[in-house]
Amino acid sequence: MQFNGLLQTFPSHVKLFITAFVVVLTVGYVTGLTFVSQTDSDSPNGIEENYLGNEEVEDAQVMKFEKGAREMLTIIHTHILSMSFIFFLLGSLVAMTSLPRKLKSFLMVEPFVSILLTFGGIWLLWMGYHWMKYIVMFSGILMTAVYFLGVLAILRDLVKKPNQ
Template sequence: MKFHGLIHQFPREIKLLIIAFICTLSIGFYSGISFVRSTTNANPNGIEQRYLGNEDDENATEMMFKKSEGEIMTTVHSHILSLSAIFFLVAFILSTTSINIKLKLFLMIEPFFSLVFTFGGIYLLWKDIHFMKYVIMASGFLMTATYSVSIFIILKQAISKK
């Protein structure tokens, strides 16, 4: 079955369903990103303090404690499961677009790698492998960027009259 360019042949109601789904999903996704930004200050040290605490920092304005193993495992488990389902659905819809095949394949597969690096990185950071805070930040940025590009392409092609 050929999926490439299929989005242009979808009936209006399926395109509206896709648009509604992508918009609603994006509200949830970007509100999660906003939460991450507010709890980590969007920097490597903030990421480290979020999971390892800052009890030793005399200049800290807010006291944070190291997450328990249960908290870390819950965070990793729930985010990997839910985000992998989200990325699968977005990739499936993206597969119906008419963009360059290599770009499409990259946008479909990359978020899964970033997901493992981001949340695997959080676990390894919690295990005191401190350089993982940079891996978490880079992979989280790449995950968000690929999601953003994917939804832009989907929305553009679902709205267009091609």
């Protein structure tokens, strides 16, 4: 079966449906990024404080406490499962774009590596491997960049006519 450029060949009502899905999915993704920013987890030290607390910091503006094992398992479990579904659906649509095969493969597979690095890194950070905050930061940024590149590729192909 030929997947390359398949999005361009869909009827307009299917293209509209996929566009609506991608736009709403992106609103949800951006909302998640906004939450990360609100918890000051958009820096390596902020990531560390968010999971390990800052009780010993005397001049902390917001007091944060170390997360417990159950809370950590809940955070990691829900994020790995939900983000796997998000990137499976997005990757399925990327597979039908007209991007070059190697780029398409990267955009489809890399998010799963980043999910494991990000949330495995958060667990390892919580376990005491403080240097993992840099891996978490890098993999989170890469995952987000790949998300938006995939969305742009999908939307680009949805507005293109076949063989354009």
